[in-house]
Amino acid sequence: MARFGRIRSVLAVALCAALLPAAAARAETTNADPTVIWQWNVGGSTIHHGASNTGMVEGAVASIINRNADFVAFNELCKGQWDSLVAKLRTAGWPQDSTNFARFEPSINAGGDACGGAAFGNAIFSKLPLGTADRIALPDDPSPEQRNMLCAPLRDFATTRFCTTHIAAVNTKWGVTNAHKVAQLAAVQVQLDSWVGQGQTVMIAGDFNAQPHYSSLNTYYSASLNVPDLNDSNSGSFRELDDNDSSNCLGYGEWTADNPDAHAPLACGSGMTKIDLIFVSEASLLGPGSYSADSLAIAENCQRQGETFTIKCSDHRILTGTVNLK
Secondary structure, X not given: OOOOHHHHHHHHHHHHHHHOOHHHHHHHOOOOOOEEEEEEEOXXXXXXXXXXXXXXHHHHHHHHHHOOOOEEEEXXXXXHHXXXXXXXXXXXXXXXXXXXXXXXXXEEOOOOOOHHHOOXXXXXXXXXXXXXXXXXXXOOOOOOOOOEEEEEEEOOOOOEEEEEEEXXXXXXXXXXXXXXXXXXXXXXHHHHHHHHHOOOEEEEEEEOOOXXXXXXXXXXXXXXXXXXXXXXXXXXXXEEOOOOOOOOOOOXXXXXXXXXXXOOOHHHOOOOEOOEEXXXXXXXXXXXXXXXXXXXXXXXXXXXXXXXXXXXXOOEOEEEEEEOEO
């Protein structure tokens, strides 16, 4: 049976109401399994050169199955890698509907410099069938990419929506400034808030190129998260699934990007950055302690064709989150 908290409860209650006493039906609503969200920026072009036979795809599929993920997001994915992921997840029997569980949206179209000429962008996958995708262009920046937010509701539960995005990083080569990044973050947040305002359950996983303590994320994080001098002054509608782990920097979470940054808070250890985030609308959470996340070590056993040495499979960690939804 699919493992979506609120959705599973709806199905279970409908069945129990027909077959069991009302008390049993009510009890079923408190026993829903958690929803698992899985996120990875794979460096599909810069690290894998567009190839789908380096071991990255197989490693991703194994992790998705092992973690029993319900929703999956990829950033920096090449179209050929997406095709391979679709085929391997289908063969593994992961999706409920093998013809309707994946969406891809390019930020660089085929024929460009990325991925050996293939399209390059973001992707989402869902264990349950997806509805019509929202493919939202974000404000332009001077780089070759058209940044986007890719979302889709569940086909049979249209008020539950999953998204991914990859926000631009400041880049002097292309003239990308912090103002470009902030404008893209604001555009994503406005759209997410619109859906939350309609009573939807909204989840987004992606590479935000912004750390949890940045002021540009204050309108994402809920005011209920208030960690002085690290993550405060918040006013948003979301909790990030790694923001409540007191053993791994409360309010910030574990690092995800393999590049030390002087702007990373010293209070959180190594100075490595957390820019991969999983946000879930606070109104849809079962309760304050109903979620958690984990940042997984980067595998180092990928290998490009024609090369004898192995490489890191990404410069980002996989981020997984578990959440109990109403």
